[in-house]
Amino acid sequence: MKERVEVMISADAISKRLEEMAEQIYEDFGGEQVELVCVLKGAVMTLTELSKRLKMPVTMSFMDVSSYGNGTESSGKIKILRDLDEDISGKNVLLIEDIIDSGRTLSHLRDLLLKREPKSFKICTLLDKPDRRVADVPVDYVGFTIPDAFVVGYGLDYAQRYRNLNYVGILHFDEA
Ligand SMILES: O=P(O)(O)OC[C@H]1O[C@H](OP(=O)(O)OP(=O)(O)O)[C@H](O)[C@@H]1O
Numbered sequence: 001m002k003e004r005v006e007v008m009i010s011a012d013a014i015s016k017r018l019e020e021m022a023e024q025i026y027e028d029f030g031g032e033q034v035e036l037v038c039v040l041k042g043a044v045m046t047l048t049e050l051s052k053r054l055k056m057p058v059t060m061s062f063m064d065v066s067s068y069g070n071g072t073e074s075s076g077k078i079k080i081l082r083d084l085d086e087d088i089s090g091k092n093v094l095l096i097e098d099i100i101d102s103g104r105t106l107s108h109l110r111d112l113l114l115k116r117e118p119k120s121f122k123i124c125t126l127l128d129k130p131d132r133r134v135a136d137v138p139v140d141y142v143g144f145t146i147p148d149a150f151v152v153g154y155g156l157d158y159a160q161r162y163r164n165l166n167y168v169g170i171l172h173f174d175e176a
């Protein structure tokens with residue numbers, strides 16, 4: 001099998017959309033300071049590119065969570081590989097994800113983080129794949145709603161590869 005990536009969302013389109021989202025986020029938080037919580041590893045590029053466009057003061061913290069291993073299907077088990085080292089109680093929190101697919105990761109993280117009593121809590125994702133949702137979770141900011149296909153790039157991986165692409169593409173497996 002030969003892997004091939006078909007462009008779905010160009011680097012330019014992502015950049016423009018992040019600009020719009022950053023403006024909306026700034027308005028919604030009324031310019032107040034926000035703690036950006038990045039869900040590693042997939043959200044790392046969205047975090048960096050979105051944060052460069054935010055005009056209010058921000059701080060950043062990181063959680064490492066995994067459920068897909070090296071395949072294209074969720075194992076259904078959310079593993080917290082590294083928890084936050086910041087206390088988020090009383091803070092404005094914006095959780096940043098690359099993709100919401102089954103919704104299991106986010107619904108688990110949302111429950112976990114809300115127990116820590118942030119002042120406010122919002123969720124931002126670059127991509128939303130609603131057709132595959134198993135666990136319902138409210139999302140405040142969606143970059144792009146996409147059809148049911150396995151996508152890579154802009155932080156998203158297949159077997160840990162392709163995260164460095166500056167666009168989002170559909171991964172195809174062609175007969176060699
Ligand atoms: O909605 P879900 O079905 O839960 O899928 C979305 C999650 O899956 C991916 O992470 P993954 O577990 O592959 O870890 P990674 O970010 O390190 O690639 C992605 O980055 C999201 O966190």
Ligand code: HPA
Nearest residue numbers: 101149150151152156157
């Ligand atoms: O479509 C996807 N691609 C890469 N990683 C993912 N994790 C959930 N869905 C996806």
Ligand SMILES: [Mg+2]
Nearest residue numbers: 042068156157
């Ligand atoms: Mg992954």
